[in-house]
Each structure stands twice: as C-alpha cells, then as structure tokens.
Amino acid sequence: MERQEFDEIILKNAESFFDYFRLACIAVRNEKVAETSAFLEKTFEKLGAKKVEHYREEGANPVVFAEFSGKSKETILFYNHYDVQPPEPVEEWNSDPFEPTIEDERLIVRGACDDKGELVMRLALLKYFNEHGGLPVNVKFFVEGEEEVGSPNVEKYIQAHLDELKCDACIWEGGQKDANERFEIVGGLKGIVAFEAEVKTSNGDLHSSKSCYAPNAAVRLTKGLASLFDDSGKILVEGLNLTEDSLDRTERALVKKMRCNQKELKENDGIIEDLITDDVSSALVCEPSLSINGLSAGYEADGIKTIIPGFAKAKLDCRLAPCQDPEESFEKIQAQLEKNGYPDIRLTYLTGQPGYRSDVHSPFVKMVLKQAEEIFGADGTSYVLNSPIAGPAYAFGRNLKVPIAGFGIGYPGQKMHAPNENIRLRDFCDAAWYLKCLLEKYR
Amino acid sequence: MERQEFDEIILKNAESFFDYFRLACIAVRNEKVAETSAFLEKTFEKLGAKKVEHYREEGANPVVFAEFSGKSKETILFYNHYDVQPPEPVEEWNSDPFEPTIEDERLIVRGACDDKGELVMRLALLKYFNEHGGLPVNVKFFVEGEEEVGSPNVEKYIQAHLDELKCDACIWEGGQKDANERFEIVGGLKGIVAFEAEVKTSNGDLHSSKSCYAPNAAVRLTKGLASLFDDSGKILVEGLNLTEDSLDRTERALVKKMRCNQKELKENDGIIEDLITDDVSSALVCEPSLSINGLSAGYEADGIKTIIPGFAKAKLDCRLAPCQDPEESFEKIQAQLEKNGYPDIRLTYLTGQPGYRSDVHSPFVKMVLKQAEEIFGADGTSYVLNSPIAGPAYAFGRNLKVPIAGFGIGYPGQKMHAPNENIRLRDFCDAAWYLKCLLEKYR
Known part of the structure; x- marks a missing residue:
C-alpha cells in the first residue's frame, strides 16, 4: 500500500475514536474514571478483541486489559494510560481543551500526545489491520488510569496478572520526533x-x-x-x-548519536548560567x-x-x-x-x-531500530538507551522480563501537560506507518 | 533619705505620668504621633524645663527636646523613644495593652520597659529632685518617635542640633537586671x-x-x-x-564577669543543637x-x-x-x-x-560602674562592653563624642515586644535609686 492511501485511512480511522478525547478523565481529581474505562472496554470489544477485562484493586483506578489474536505466535504488549493532566489554565487554550480540534495540520486537545493520541493511533491501526488482511501478530493492551499521579498500582496489577500479560516485548506509551526531526526510539527510563x-x-x-x-x-x-x-x-x-562506564561500543555509539547541542539546549530551556x-x-x-x-x-x-x-x-x-x-x-x-x-x-x-533499560542487543530492539532506519534513514533515526524521565517501565521490564521500546506521534512543540497540547498529523501518520511496518515484520 | 521612703515617693511620682502609657503611639502605623509628642512637651514644661522644643524634619516623626538646669556645670543627655510596638496579638494580653495595670508587684502595659517606663522613671526622678533640693546636674532629653522602625532619622536630627545637644555623657534608653539578677550596665551596641x-x-x-x-x-x-x-x-x-583581641585587661575582666551559662542559654532559648x-x-x-x-x-x-x-x-x-x-x-x-x-x-x-562602644576608662563609665557596685555590690553588678543588639547609639557617641551607658528598670521576664510586657516595681525603684545616686555624684 502507498503511504498516501494509508495516511488517509489511518486519519479517518482515528477520527472514529475522537469521543475518547471528549472524556475528561483526570485522575488527580478522580473525574470520569468509570466512564473512560468503560468506553475503552466497549471500544476493544467492537474492534474484535478475543478478551476484554478490567482489573480492579480496592482504592485504585481500573486497568483495562484487551487481547487480540494475530497471525504469528509472538505477542506484543502495549502500555498506555487513559488519564490526563487537568486542563488549567483553561483561559490559555485557543479551543475547548476536551474537544479535538484540527487546525493548521495539527490536532489540538488535552491528551493529543499524552497519552490518548497514542492509544488512538494504535486503535486506528488495529482497525486498519481488521480491514486489510488481519493483525500480523498477537497484541495485548494494558491501559491504566493513574499515570498522571505516579502509577502507584501498576506493579501490583502486573504481579496479579503475570500469566495474562505474558508477551515477547512491550511497546511503551508514546514518543516523539526529536529536536533534529529524527524519529526517536526510547529503550527505557531513569x-x-x-x-x-x-x-x-x-x-x-x-x-x-x-x-x-x-x-x-x-x-x-x-x-x-x-x-x-x-x-x-x-x-x-x-x-x-x-x-556508567560499562556501556559497550554499540551503546556508546547510540549515546554519541544523540547530538545534544549545548547552545540549543540553553536557548530552549532559557538557561542563563553554564550547563553543569x-x-x-x-x-x-x-x-x-x-x-x-x-x-x-x-x-x-x-x-x-x-x-x-x-x-x-x-x-x-x-x-x-x-x-x-x-x-x-x-x-x-x-x-x-x-x-x-x-x-x-x-x-x-x-x-x-526504579528505572529500566532494555538490552540494546535483544532481537526486538534491533528490529525496532532497523525498521526505523528503513523508513526514516539512519540519519533520521535516534535511539535513546533510556530517557531521563521516570515512569513505571521497570514494572513491565522486570516482572515480564521483556525488552521495552517507546516511540510515538509527538514532536518538541507538543506542549505536553500545558495548554494547547497538540500533535502534527504528519507525525501521527509517520508513527502509525512505522508501527504498521514493525508489526508486519512478525508475519 | 531612706530607700523605703524614696521608693514610695518615686512610685507615687511615676503614677502621675501614667497617661503617657495610654497614648498608643505606634510608629509603624503612624498612630498617635502628634498627640504623644505634644503630651511630652507639656509634661517637660510642667516639670520646669528651661527649654522645650520639638525638632521636625519633613517625613519624619518629631523629636521632643527638653533641657533642665542643675547645680553642677556638667550635662547628661538622656536618649528615649516614645513609640512602641503594636500590641498584637491582643487576645494574648491579660489586661488592656494600653491601660497600666499593677498586679503581683508588676506594672503590665505596652511600653512598660520599652521604652515608656524608662522615661517615666526619669520623669519621676525629675519631680523628686524638684521637691527635694533641685537637680544636681544639667540634663537634656532627646525623645524620638521612630525607634521601633529603626531610627532612620536620628543621626540627621543630631547633626542638625549639635550645639543644643552638647553634653558630657549620654544615658541610653534602658536596661535590665541580667539572668543572674545583677544590675546590668551596657556601654554600647553592635x-x-x-x-x-x-x-x-x-x-x-x-x-x-x-x-x-x-x-x-x-x-x-x-x-x-x-x-x-x-x-x-x-x-x-x-x-x-x-x-577583637585588642581588648585590654579591664575589658577582658568585664567580659569574663558576664558569666554566660551555656546550659542556661540553651534552655532559655529552646536551643536543640550545640552552641556554635x-x-x-x-x-x-x-x-x-x-x-x-x-x-x-x-x-x-x-x-x-x-x-x-x-x-x-x-x-x-x-x-x-x-x-x-x-x-x-x-x-x-x-x-x-x-x-x-x-x-x-x-x-x-x-x-x-554602625555599632558603638564607650571607652571603659572614661571617668563617666568608671563612675557609672562604681556607683552600681556601691549599691548592688561587685557581685550584683555586670558591665557589658556592648550589647549584641543594634540601635542608633553610634549617632550620639560619634557625633557628640561622649561616652554612653545604658541601664534601666527591666528584667529577663519583661516580655519586650510581646503580650503582657511588664516590669517589676522593685526593679523600677532600684533603677531610680541608682540613677538618683549617680546624678548626685555631680553635686
């Protein structure tokens, strides 16, 4: 299939899930949790899931679990979260924070990148595979509702459902093109x-x-x-x-390729003094x-x-x-x-x-990286051994003993957690195409 | 005259000035400044001052100046202030903060020690001398109205009236018995x-x-x-x-005599860690x-x-x-x-x-110290070369080139600046008797 045709389909598919953005699930205020998790259960069912469940621990927001059958025997686990940051300050938004708005080839809405947009992209791709030859690989979804308050119950949920969550690799919640417009893949977190x-x-x-x-x-x-x-x-x-001077040659080369420009960092961050x-x-x-x-x-x-x-x-x-x-x-x-x-x-x-870092020599990470280079070129791809941001990746990596890779639909101007959070439609399509090609490797 | 008779007279005299306590002159809120300075002018006039004036600089509270003739040719300058701290928190007072209340041999009122009570003692002594043979020495009063806001204009006032303020020594606004019940004389400030x-x-x-x-x-x-x-x-x-290792033997001995007890200080100040x-x-x-x-x-x-x-x-x-x-x-x-x-x-x-420290070898300081030892005994007297507290002593010491000594009616439980500010009547009489004897040295 040609890219242009794919992009049209994937954007159209995405639109059919836009009601998801309209559910203002704010974990810190305990708002719209039941409605949003129920919406996702129904959505997974409609997409033909083999199994849909919600995990529920006393005092914790439910996790929505879904499982889809594919053509190969391997299984990919997607981690996402359905809660978002509060929209405040509301007066700084140019449109309704919970009404998906397309403007200037961008989708503007709370959760556009973090993290509803990422799940919408994955759902749109599922729908695409349903209509174009079926899923190439088994996939499972683990969608939690407490990421914006520190994911306090994720490890407990994973340990309670170890068998059900069994997989060969985990794809993390999202990602972005970096400051040099390179498609960035992240192999872990600090x-x-x-x-x-x-x-x-x-x-x-x-x-x-x-x-x-x-x-x-x-x-x-x-x-x-x-x-x-x-x-x-x-x-x-x-x-x-x-x-960590224990990095090997491959890892060192990947770190070197990150190309952090001191001057650029200082300007972007508004730093006045010397970097440390x-x-x-x-x-x-x-x-x-x-x-x-x-x-x-x-x-x-x-x-x-x-x-x-x-x-x-x-x-x-x-x-x-x-x-x-x-x-x-x-x-x-x-x-x-x-x-x-x-x-x-x-x-x-x-x-x-704790942090987590995937083994860069695992076949999954190698495949992820190779696929990115095939689409975006070696110069258009960046692999980050681990991001400096924290998150519950260790809970998946250590308990399920699988490599993790994160990548997604964002870009440096995405305004995550801020008013006018947005993604560029081009990046949305790029990430969907990339994920399609990656999953097809399993066929 | 016997001490008992003197004490009765001086307490009775003091009572005749109690209206002074009722004037709530709070400099930080610019309250009752004109009324209080006018009250003092009238009081000095009634006591037979040779000259009463108020100094007034644009934007500053007036200074009340008064001059009384005595029998010797020397002149003592008294420094006092007529402003007080706000009474808040009012609910923590056991009586009206601006109504002088005698209870348990104590006078309780805002300004009891800082600094109205000190001036009342000096006025009561003036009245005593008026009725008992006249003042033994010339005295001048400089009573400012901005001490509680840092005395920002004192030096300007002094420099504008250098001739009029000429004196042989300056007696500072107040003082107290120390933690060991010794009559404390302070020769300067940090x-x-x-x-x-x-x-x-x-x-x-x-x-x-x-x-x-x-x-x-x-x-x-x-x-x-x-x-x-x-x-x-x-x-x-x-x-x-x-x-300052330049202290001489006399000064060193005086410092040594201060006897600061580490354990006592820690307890009184509620200090948890070691002193530095x-x-x-x-x-x-x-x-x-x-x-x-x-x-x-x-x-x-x-x-x-x-x-x-x-x-x-x-x-x-x-x-x-x-x-x-x-x-x-x-x-x-x-x-x-x-x-x-x-x-x-x-x-x-x-x-x-700046700080100021009087020359401990000046005849005035020697006389002050000797007089205290005559009344309270060497063991009952403490001389502090300078207090660690700041104040405008330098403005008098440096401009008028005179020694300064502070002593007064207070004690460690006086609650200066706090609710239920108070003095013990015994200390009031002790300080008045001491000052009487000191001034009589000039006869």
Whole structure:
C-alpha cells in the first residue's frame, strides 16, 4: 500500500475514536474514571478483541486489559494510560481543551500526545489491520488510569496478572520526533527517588543578635545540602555518583548519536548560567542527578526580619541510572549527610521508582531500530538507551522480563501537560506507518 | 533619705505620668504621633524645663527636646523613644495593652520597659529632685518617635542640633537586671547590616529530569551561602571574621564577669543543637556574626513537584563588632562570594547601622560602674562592653563624642515586644535609686 492511501485511512480511522478525547478523565481529581474505562472496554470489544477485562484493586483506578489474536505466535504488549493532566489554565487554550480540534495540520486537545493520541493511533491501526488482511501478530493492551499521579498500582496489577500479560516485548506509551526531526526510539527510563530534608536547631525562631552563639537551621541545611554537590553542581554521594562506564561500543555509539547541542539546549530551556556538564548525552542516559526542588526557612516575605530560623526544610529528587535502586540510593544520601557532619538533617522518603533499560542487543530492539532506519534513514533515526524521565517501565521490564521500546506521534512543540497540547498529523501518520511496518515484520 | 521612703515617693511620682502609657503611639502605623509628642512637651514644661522644643524634619516623626538646669556645670543627655510596638496579638494580653495595670508587684502595659517606663522613671526622678533640693546636674532629653522602625532619622536630627545637644555623657534608653539578677550596665551596641542574596539560573523552573545538565538556582545559592560559614556555623569572610583581641585587661575582666551559662542559654532559648561557640561572652561582645534570616526557592508546599528552581533567594543579616563599618562589611561579603566562585549571587544592601562602644576608662563609665557596685555590690553588678543588639547609639557617641551607658528598670521576664510586657516595681525603684545616686555624684 502507498503511504498516501494509508495516511488517509489511518486519519479517518482515528477520527472514529475522537469521543475518547471528549472524556475528561483526570485522575488527580478522580473525574470520569468509570466512564473512560468503560468506553475503552466497549471500544476493544467492537474492534474484535478475543478478551476484554478490567482489573480492579480496592482504592485504585481500573486497568483495562484487551487481547487480540494475530497471525504469528509472538505477542506484543502495549502500555498506555487513559488519564490526563487537568486542563488549567483553561483561559490559555485557543479551543475547548476536551474537544479535538484540527487546525493548521495539527490536532489540538488535552491528551493529543499524552497519552490518548497514542492509544488512538494504535486503535486506528488495529482497525486498519481488521480491514486489510488481519493483525500480523498477537497484541495485548494494558491501559491504566493513574499515570498522571505516579502509577502507584501498576506493579501490583502486573504481579496479579503475570500469566495474562505474558508477551515477547512491550511497546511503551508514546514518543516523539526529536529536536533534529529524527524519529526517536526510547529503550527505557531513569529511576527516581523524591524526599524531604528537615533540620531543627531550636524550638522557634530566635533574635539574630544571638547568632554569635545560637545555631541557625537555615545555615545547617545550607551547609549540609551544599556538601552533596561539587562546585559545578554535580552530585557528590559515595556509591551513587557513578557514571556508567560499562556501556559497550554499540551503546556508546547510540549515546554519541544523540547530538545534544549545548547552545540549543540553553536557548530552549532559557538557561542563563553554564550547563553543569560538557557531555549532556551521557549525563541524560547514564548519570544520576540530584535537584533541590524547593527551599524554605525563616522569613521570606518583603522587608527585614532579623531572626535565626529554628527550622528549615528542602524538597529534593534524585534521578537514578536504570541500574540504581531508589531505596538504596536514598540511604546513601542520608549516609553521606551523616558522614559529612550533618546527622541532624533528617531525610524523609516520599516516593521512588526504579528505572529500566532494555538490552540494546535483544532481537526486538534491533528490529525496532532497523525498521526505523528503513523508513526514516539512519540519519533520521535516534535511539535513546533510556530517557531521563521516570515512569513505571521497570514494572513491565522486570516482572515480564521483556525488552521495552517507546516511540510515538509527538514532536518538541507538543506542549505536553500545558495548554494547547497538540500533535502534527504528519507525525501521527509517520508513527502509525512505522508501527504498521514493525508489526508486519512478525508475519 | 531612706530607700523605703524614696521608693514610695518615686512610685507615687511615676503614677502621675501614667497617661503617657495610654497614648498608643505606634510608629509603624503612624498612630498617635502628634498627640504623644505634644503630651511630652507639656509634661517637660510642667516639670520646669528651661527649654522645650520639638525638632521636625519633613517625613519624619518629631523629636521632643527638653533641657533642665542643675547645680553642677556638667550635662547628661538622656536618649528615649516614645513609640512602641503594636500590641498584637491582643487576645494574648491579660489586661488592656494600653491601660497600666499593677498586679503581683508588676506594672503590665505596652511600653512598660520599652521604652515608656524608662522615661517615666526619669520623669519621676525629675519631680523628686524638684521637691527635694533641685537637680544636681544639667540634663537634656532627646525623645524620638521612630525607634521601633529603626531610627532612620536620628543621626540627621543630631547633626542638625549639635550645639543644643552638647553634653558630657549620654544615658541610653534602658536596661535590665541580667539572668543572674545583677544590675546590668551596657556601654554600647553592635552594628548591623541586612541584605538579600539572589541567584537566577534560568528563566523559569525546569523539569528535574534536566538536572543532569541544567544548573539549579537553589543549589547555587546553597553552595554559595554555605561557603560563608565554617563547619560550626561561624562566619568565614576575609577581613570580617575578626575576633577583637585588642581588648585590654579591664575589658577582658568585664567580659569574663558576664558569666554566660551555656546550659542556661540553651534552655532559655529552646536551643536543640550545640552552641556554635564555647566562649559566648566574647562572641556577644566582640565577634561579628552572620545569620540566614530566610531562604526561599522553588516548590515549598505539600507533596512533590520535581522541578529545578530557576530562581532562589535568601535574607541575611550580619551583626558587626562596634569597630566595623556596615557598608565595608557588606562589600567584603560580596567579595568573598565572588572569590569563592559565586559571582552570580547578587547581594542587595537593605539597611545598616554602625555599632558603638564607650571607652571603659572614661571617668563617666568608671563612675557609672562604681556607683552600681556601691549599691548592688561587685557581685550584683555586670558591665557589658556592648550589647549584641543594634540601635542608633553610634549617632550620639560619634557625633557628640561622649561616652554612653545604658541601664534601666527591666528584667529577663519583661516580655519586650510581646503580650503582657511588664516590669517589676522593685526593679523600677532600684533603677531610680541608682540613677538618683549617680546624678548626685555631680553635686
């Protein structure tokens, strides 16, 4: 089939699922969860699923599971989520956030890329295969409803349905063309641990005339946190600040091919100071990083209040290389603070998620990459060993013991989580064509 | 005259000025300024002042000046202020904040010690001398109305009236018995400089997945501020962190006699961690200190927000030894930050005041100290070379070139600036008796 004909079919198919965008399922507010999961069950049934179920754990949003039979014996598992970010600030949208709007060859709607548009593309492709010779491979869908609140129950769901979720590879929720317009495939995600740091030096604030003898909580916190960073701002925690020099030649070449342009990054991110590394690609893939997300102590309003704060706190997160464990990493940070002389800074674990990285030498990853190069050319394809973003990929990769690859319909201007979230129709068709060709490899 | 008879007279005299407490002159809200300064002018006139004036500068609260003739040719200048702190929180007062209330041998009212009660004691003593043989020495009063907002115009007023304010010594606004119930005389004040520190690393916050390459304003601020403190929390600024080892034997002995008890200080201040010095007395008198008054960056509310703050700020103050200049000290701190590698942390000067310390060998200070020892005993007297608190003493000491001594009617439980501000009537009489005896030395 010609690309042009395919594109027309796939866009037409997609439109038949646009009601999905109209369901404002916002997990953080517990809105439209039942309606949206029911819509998906019905949709999978209509598309001819062999099996449709919803998994439901007490206090968690349901996961919609569906299974379709294909011609080969291998099975691909799709991970998606049906919840979206709140639309606010609504006044900054140029159209109704929950009404799919086509303008200037773009689809504008909440969830256009994250993550309803990705599922719509997959559904449109299922419909295409139904009408053009059948599915080349078995596929399963795992569509959860809590991704925007941190996927707290995904691993529990997977472990409860290990047999049913059995597969040969997992295709992640989405992806995009990169800043160089290359089709990007992502083989994993970094881990994360988020925590708070608190220190109390006195029961209440003191007059700063006492500063010559009284300890200052803001000074203690400042000194302690500063001891975790080197002069450039990189992490200084024993046993944590590894840079993964265990990458092999293939992996190194893939990292090198990422071509992160320092000047471009600074401009895009509005960064004023120097970057903290010269090798951004390696840092994004291999290195853990530590952020102070927030600082708070004493008097912060206008004017002067000459006090010694008795209490100070900070919020931090640590992005982990895929090989690092969140709880162990947290303990290393606490231990480093103690070793540096700050046992009084108490850390509280808030949340953590391990990372995951697919074996780049697995036949699936090789096939994924080869297929992309066949369509987009070697220069038009980028493989990212793992993204610096966190997500529940480990729950699939580690429990199901399969490689994972993410790719999709987005582009750098997609405004994910922001007003006027959008995708370009061209990218939608490119990703659908790519996925069609990939699945046909199994025939 | 016997002490008992004197005490009865002085308390009765004091009561005749209680309307002064009823005038709620709150400078920060510009309340009752004209009424209170007019009340004082009339009061001074009634007491037989040779001259009463009010100094008035555009945009400043008036200073009430009064001059009384005594029997010797020397002149004592009293510094007081007629403004008080707001009474809030009013619900925590056990009686009307502006109605003088005697309870349990205490006078409870806003301004009981700071500073109306001190002036009332001086006025009661004037009345006593009027009725008992006349004033032994010339006295002048300088009563300002902006002390609670930092005395921004005092030096201007002094410089405009240098001739009129000529005197041989200045008696400061107040004082107290110390924690060991010793009558405390203070010979000066520390200086202060207050400033803000700000750093901006990007135009807005960034997603913390970028933390492996993007600078973090909170990390920059933390690192920079931490570089200004040693591990114990003491100041580390070249040319600023002097400890005044130029004290002579007399001065050293006076510092030693201060007897600051570490355990007691920790208990009274509710301090949880170790003090930052073993020699609190020296630190209070001689050493500059640096406080972080407040810290603020990024996300500080509940929960998690994984961002890199693009902006971070802190408020700081530096208490200065009496020999240090506020602006020079500020420049040294900025220079140290630059030297430590943090030229991106911009400091903004907010306010500053030099300190002042009287020459402990001046005849006036010697007389003040000797008089206290005669009444309270050597063990019952404490001389503090300078208090760690700031105030406009330098404006009198440096411009009028006279020694300054502060002492008064307070005690550690006086709740200055707080609800139920109070003095003990016994201390009021002790201070009045002491001042009577001191002034009689001039006869």
